[in-house]
Each structure stands twice: as C-alpha cells, then as structure tokens.
Amino acid sequence: MQIIASIYLIYAICLICRILFVRRGLAAPLDSLRANHMHFVPIGLATGIVLTMDYDLAAVVEDIQRELLGVILVWIGIVAGLRFDFRRLGRRASRFHALEGLQVAGTAALVFFLALLWRPVLRYQMGIAAEPVLVALLLGAVATTLRMPDRIFYARSELEIPDVDNAPAGPLITNAAGMTLLTILYPYCAGVTVIELGPFTLVSTSSFLALYACAGILLGLLLTFAFSTFQEDVVCAIVAIGAVATFGGLCAGKAIPGVVVGFISGVWFINTTTRRRVALEILEKTTGILQPVFFLVIGGLLATQNLPVLRLTAFAFLFLVARSLARGISVTVAARATRCRLSLTEIIGSALRPLGTLSVALVAQLLLLDSGPNLYTLIAAILVAAAIGQATPLPKPRDVSA
Numbered sequence: 001m002q003i004i005a006s007i008y009l010i011y012a013i014c015l016i017c018r019i020l021f022v023r024r025g026l027a028a029p030l031d032s033l034r035a036n037h038m039h040f041v042p043i044g045l046a047t048g049i050v051l052t053m054d055y056d057l058a059a060v061v062e063d064i065q066r067e068l069l070g071v072i073l074v075w076i077g078i079v080a081g082l083r084f085d086f087r088r089l090g091r092r093a094s095r096f097h098a099l100e101g102l103q104v105a106g107t108a109a110l111v112f113f114l115a116l117l118w119r120p121v122l123r124y125q126m127g128i129a130a131e132p133v134l135v136a137l138l139l140g141a142v143a144t145t146l147r148m149p150d151r152i153f154y155a156r157s158e159l160e161i162p163d164v165d166n167a168p169a170g171p172l173i174t175n176a177a178g179m180t181l182l183t184i185l186y187p188y189c190a191g192v193t194v195i196e197l198g199p200f201t202l203v204s205t206s207s208f209l210a211l212y213a214c215a216g217i218l219l220g221l222l223l224t225f226a227f228s229t230f231q232e233d234v235v236c237a238i239v240a241i242g243a244v245a246t247f248g249g250l251c252a253g254k255a256i257p258g259v260v261v262g263f264i265s266g267v268w269f270i271n272t273t274t275r276r277r278v279a280l281e282i283l284e285k286t287t288g289i290l291q292p293v294f295f296l297v298i299g300g301l302l303a304t305q306n307l308p309v310l311r312l313t314a315f316a317f318l319f320l321v322a323r324s325l326a327r328g329i330s331v332t333v334a335a336r337a338t339r340c341r342l343s344l345t346e347i348i349g350s351a352l353r354p355l356g357t358l359s360v361a362l363v364a365q366l367l368l369l370d371s372g373p374n375l376y377t378l379i380a381a382i383l384v385a386a387a388i389g390q391a392t393p394l395p396k397p398r399d400v401s402a
Contacts, residue, residue: 029391032153036356037292038387044299052304062304065297070252070368071245072294074219074262076361077179078244079287081266082280083148084176095338097173102337103350104144104177106330107323112140114322125311126377130366131191135378137182138362142382143323144178147356147390155393175358179263182362183212186257190369195254212256216264219247223269227279237282252368259358259365291357298364298379305376312377316384323385327351345395354389355382 026034033039052058089097115122115136122128128135151159187205195202195211202211226239244262251258273279328351335342342350363382366375 028153028158028393031159032151032390033387035151035159036147036386036390037295038383038390040292040295041299041302041383044296044301045303046299047296048300048303051300058304061300065300066368067249067252068293068297069301069364070258071248072290072297073258073361073365073368074244074248074251074265075287075290076294076358077259077262077264078219078223078266078269079262079283080175080179080259080358081263081268082270082283084173084267085270087271089173095340099331099334099338099340100173101177102334103327103330104174104181106333107144107326108140108178108181110326110330111143111322112136114326115139118318121315122378126308126315126381128375128378130375131189133189134186134191135366137185137189138366139319141178141182142355142359142362143319143326144174144181145355145359145362146174147354147386148175152354153390153393154396156396176263176267179260179358183260183263184209186260187212195256197254212260213264215247215250215256216261217268219243219261219265220268220272223265223279224273227273227275227282233278233282236279237286240283241286255369257365257369259361294357294361298360298383301367302376302380302383305380307377307380312381313384316381316388319381320385320388324351327353349394349396352389352392352394354392354394355386359386 048061051061113136116132119132119136122132122135152162153159187208190208195208197211202208222243223240226243227236230236230239247261247265248258250256251261269279270276328347331342331347331350334340335347360379360382363375363379366378
C-alpha cells in the first residue's frame with residue numbers, strides 16, 4: 001500500500017510541475033534540459049527508490065526495464081539512421097561533408113586514445129571492469145555525437161533550432177558518421193568471440209558484421225513494408241513498434257548492439273521508402289513518447305546503485321573538456337584540409353555542441369552486453385556530462401537569425 005501511495009504521490013508532483021511548466025516560462029538552461037526530456041531522469045530515480053522497498057517487486061521491475069531498454073535502444077538507432085538521407089546529403093557541397101567526416105574521425109581517434117590512457121581511472125577509481133578497448137571505443141563514439149535535431153541554447157537568446165543545411169560545420173552527418181565508425185569497429189573491440197543464433201555459431205568478426213547488417217536490413221525491410229502497405233498512421237506506428245520490439249528482444253537476448261542494428265535499418269528505410277514525409281512524421285511522434293520512457297528507465301536503473309557522485313561528476317567534467325578540445329582541434333585541422341573558412345565563433349560552437357539522447361544510449365547499450373553493475377557509473381557520468389553541455393550557452397553564429 002505504501003508503494004502504491006508513493007507512486008501516486010510522485011505522479012501528482014509530476015502533474016503539478018507540468019502545469020507550472022506550461023503556465024510559467026522556464027529559464028533557458030532549464031528549458032534546454034526539458035526540451036531533451038532530461039527532467040525524466042530524477043522522476044525515474046524517485047520511482048526506482050520507491051520500488052526498491054520491495055525486493056521481489058524491484059527484481060520484476062528491473063527485468064521489465066531491461067527489456068524496455070533493449071527495444072528503445074533499437075529505436076534510437078533508427079532515429080540516428082534516418083538522418084543519413086542520401087538525397088539530403090547531395091544538396092550540400094562535398095567539402096562540407098569532408099569537413100564533418102574528418103572532424104568525426106579526428107575526435108573519435110583522440111578521445112579513444114585518451115580513454116585508453118584513462119584506463120587506471122576507469123578501472124580503479126570508477127570501477128569500470130568492462131573490456132577497456134570497448135569502453136574506449138564507445139567513449140570515442142559518444143564524443144562525436146551531438147544533440148540533434150533538438151533546439152540549442154545560444155547565449156543571450158532563447159532556444160533555437162540551428163540551421164543545419166547552411167552551416168559549414170553543421171551536424172548533418174556527424175551522428176551518422178560516428179555510428180558508422182562504431183558499427184565497423186565494434187566487432188574488433190567488443191571482446192566477443194562466439195555468438196550462437198539458433199543452429200548457427202558465429203566465431204569471426206566478419207560474421208558478426210554480416211549478422212548486424214542482415215538484422216538491420218531485415219528490420220528496414222519490415223519498416224518499408226509496413227509503411228508501403230498500410231495507409232493509416234496508427235496502424236503503421238503499431239506495426240513499426242512491434243517490429244522494433246521483436247528485434248530489440250533478439251538483440252538483448254543475444255548480446256547484439258541494438259543501436260547498431262537500428263542505425264543500419266534506419267539508413268535502409270529512409271533511402272528506400274516512398275512515403276518519406278509521412279514516415280518521418282509518424283516516427284517523430286513515436287520518438288516523443290519513447291524518449292521520456294528511455295530516461296525514466298535509465299533513472300530507475302540508476303536508483304538501485306550506490307554511485308560515487310564526486311568521482312563520476314569529476315569524470316564528466318574531464319570528459320567534456322577532452323571532448324571539446326578534441327572537437328576543436330579536429331574541426332580546425334579539417335577546415336584547413338578542406339579549405340573551408342570557419343570563424344572562431346563557429347569553431348567554439350562546434351567544439352561545445354552538447355551531447356544528446358544518442359550519447360547516453362551508446363553507453364547504456366553496455367548494460368545489455370555486460371551485466372557488470374559497475375557500468376552504471378559510466379552511464380551516470382555521461383548523463384551528467386550531457387546535462388552540463390545542454391545547460392551551457394553556446395556562442396551564437398552570425399548566420400543564425402534571432
């Protein structure tokens with residue numbers, strides 16, 4: 001009875017806060033966090049603390065949260081893959097694509113080697129006992145990801161949507177390029193030697209890549225079939241969620257990175273569907289529902305852990321500084337190599353561009369690949385880093401209208 005009453009109390013507090021948010025405008029830093037649904041993390045933490053009062057109930061809820069996490073990770077990968085639209089990429093100059101690609105490669109490489117140097121800190125100070133090369137690869141991929149397409153908190157202004165198509169250093173392909181690097185390098189760094197899939201046994205990295213590609217293309221074909229067969233938006237959304245749930249359970253059960261599979265399916269789907277605009281609208285509405293659930297699940301999972309707050313906060317600041325320096329150096333070198341003229345404001349804005357949902361999802365993927373409880377510290381550190389980055393004002397570029 002106490003648990004039920006506590007859940008209703010949390011729901012009432014959330015409802016009151018929502019009414020206040022609607023009637024009263026928030027400050028820009030808080031509004032930036034709200035726009036990315038980061039405020040659902042403390043709600044998940046409070047709910048998780050209440051549910052831990054009953055051990056049997058807590059175990060059941062944790063299993064449900066892990067299953068939900070596997071499904072949502074595939075969906076987040078699909079959303080990242082939808083940005084890799086070949087038609088949209090063809091509208092921009094090739095040197096701008098080269099600029100973003102070089103920045104992604106340079107940032108990932110610098111952060112990857114820094115994470116390998118931080119191995120004693122990760123292992124002995126934060127207790128991260130997972131495969132160090134895999135953790136370094138994920139941190140490198142996280143450093144390349146950006147908050148997109150959510151609004152950005154510019155200095156001396158309200159939240160605005162950046163002009164992605166016209167900005168030379170815009171994040172049009174940044175998330176997709178970072179996910180491509182992760183997809184290619186993951187089998188070599190994961191430390192997984194055998195994957196048993198029914199009567200088949202996979203033992204090589206090339207077979208792992210083939211498995212990820214086949215699963216992603218198959219999911220993309222199912223999504224394409226759903227949107228080309230059914231005309232009702234609700235039916236399309238239900239069939240799409242059902243297909244994603246099926247592959248999410250498969251990825252979680254077989255220790256397959258669901259974000260990678262979802263990314264491949266998203267790339268296939270956006271470049272083959274004939275109902276592009278309708279599909280994007282439906283998937284965007286569904287993402288608006290699943291994204292808060294994702295942060296609720298993350299908060300609920302973190303509530304059961306005894307986290308070293310000072311250590312993970314210090315690591316979050318250290319990661320933000322390393323990421324900003326790596327991005328700033330990479331975009332400067334890439335601009336020289338591609339002969340793109342970037343102002344100091346554009347370089348600083350590109351270096352400080354905040355993390356987003358995809359950044360947290362990449363690290364949360366470790367929970368379904370490695371059951372070690374120490375990985376929660378790394379997830380909490382990336383959450384803190386994302387919150388700090390989203391609440392930090394960026395210098396406003398000249399070509400963005402007020």
